[in-house]
Amino acid sequence: MDKLLKDYKYYLRVERKMSPNTVASYGADVAAFLKGTGVNPSKASSSDIADYLASRSSDVSKRSQGRELSSLRSFFDWLILEGDRKDNPCDAVDHPKLGRYLPEVLSVEEVTAIIEGVDTRSPQGVRDQAILEMLYGCGLRVSELCNLQISNVYTSESFVRVIGKGNKERLIPLGDSARDAFLAWMAVRPDPASPAFDDFVFLNRFGKPLSRVAVFSMVKKNAQLAGITKEISPHTFRHSFATHLIENGADLRVVQEMLGHESILTTEIYTHIDTATWQKAVLEHHPSGG
Numbered sequence: 244m245d246k247l248l249k250d251y252k253y254y255l256r257v258e259r260k261m262s263p264n265t266v267a268s269y270g271a272d273v274a275a276f277l278k279g280t281g282v283n284p285s286k287a288s289s290s291d292i293a294d295y296l297a298s299r300s301s302d303v304s305k306r307s308q309g310r311e312l313s314s315l316r317s318f319f320d321w322l323i324l325e326g327d328r329k330d331n332p333c334d335a336v337d338h339p340k341l342g343r344y345l346p347e348v349l350s351v352e353e354v355t356a357i358i359e360g361v362d363t364r365s366p367q368g369v370r371d372q373a374i375l376e377m378l379y380g381c382g383l384r385v386s387e388l389c390n391l392q393i394s395n396v397y398t399s400e401s402f403v404r405v406i407g408k409g410n411k412e413r414l415i416p417l418g419d420s421a422r423d424a425f426l427a428w429m430a431v432r433p434d435p436a437s438p439a440f441d442d443f444v445f446l447n448r449f450g451k452p453l454s455r456v457a458v459f460s461m462v463k464k465n466a467q468l469a470g471i472t473k474e475i476s477p478h479t480f481r482h483s484f485a486t487h488l489i490e491n492g493a494d495l496r497v498v499q500e501m502l503g504h505e506s507i508l509t510t511e512i513y514t515h516i517d518t519a520t521w522q523k524a525v526l527e528h529h530p531s532g533g
Contacts, residue, residue, distance in 0.1 A: 247284065248274055254321055260410055264386065272314035284318070285327045289335035296339070305339040312338060347473050349483045354379055360469040366431040367448060371461050373421075373428035374445060374453075378462075378477055380421030381405075382484035382501050385455050385477040392442040393429075398422050407503040415501055 252270045255261045261269070277284065279298075282291050292315060296308050316333035323331060349357070358379070361372040377383060383391070387405050395404035401417045417425075425444070435441050436450035443452045462477050473479075485498050 244277060248277075251318060251321055255317070262386070262408055265408075268310070269314040269317060272311045273318045276311070276315055284322060287319075287332050289332045292332055292336050296336070308339045312336060347475060347479050347482065348486045349471070349473065349475065349479060351487060353469070353471055353473075354480070354483055356469040357465050357471060361465055363427075366433065369424075369431050370428050370445060371465065373424040374458060374461065375465065375480065376421040376424035377403075378480035379484055380418045381415045382481045383415075384408075384481065384503075385458050388477070389445065389453050389455055389458065391444040393444050394442055396425060396444065398426060405503070411503065413500065413503050 248270055251273065252266050255266045255269055256263070276292075276295055280287070280291055280295050292312070296312060299308060299311070312333060316331060319328060319331040319333055322328040358372060358375045361375065362368045363372055374388060377391075378385075378388060381403055383405065384407065387407055390406070391403070395406075396417070397403070398417065401422065403415045403417050405413050405415055407413060428444075432444075433446055433448060433450050435443070435446060440446060440450060440452055445453045447453055447457065458477050462475065462480075466473070466475050481502070485502055488498050488501070489495070
């Protein structure tokens with residue numbers, strides 16, 4: 244079974260070009276199903292899958308069950324490609340009914356309080372303020388921020404080149420606040436611990452790239468210091484970025500492009516809006532824009 248999972252994850256990583264986090268998540272979901280049911284994957288039935296998801300209903304949310312079903316559907320599709328099955332048992336399993344998910348969003352005043360509340364008397368504080376400005380000003384995912392390269396930040400042209408999910412590239416306008424915070428960090432950024440880290444924007448005090456966990460902890464700490472009681476994460480700044488753009492009149496497809504969503508249906512959660520142009524819309528309408 245270990246070899247089967249290893250081969251499946253290789254397929255996701257190499258052929259589907261999924262991110263390491265997605266590969267790990269899909270692999271964990273499939274492994275949990277196989278271990279929890281003990282069924283032979285080539286003989287698993289729709290009932291096996293439905294019963295397994297039902298058994299999980301008291302422990303995980305419907306959204307998590309939906310993700311698990313997607314992982315299993317992908318796994319059985321792969322088995323079909325490999326010639327180990329002729330059908331996908333997930334096709335006969337209903338997707339868990341989800342309520343409309345509304346992400347936590349900060350007001351402009353709350354975002355400002357968090358960013359301006361950072362103590363910038365140390366290089367770490369300057370870095371943390373730059374991270375918050377870029378999370379909010381560019382709508383970055385935390386993984387995109389941790390992997391951001393200096394060579395992909397164009398301060399003169401006011402945009403950032405981001406490599407997102409599926410290794411897809413997108414260009415995001417860089418507002419004045421985010422650009423100034425970035426330049427302030429560049430002025431005090433420590434020497435990289437290794438030549439391999441030369442191009443990483445955000446380093447810890449040891450000269451190594453920041454981890455996702457470090458960014459999560461920093462965001463929570465500064466939110467608490469600013470008196471924000473909402474349950475927030477780095478992703479909250481991304482949600483706030485999109486919501487504030489739309490509230491200020493940016494076009495839904497512009498926001499879709501900025502967020503790197505494949506489908507506009509994913510972006511529609513932030514509501515329907517009027518048409519506007521690309522960089523102009525973002526820099527004119529975003530509260531910390533140009």
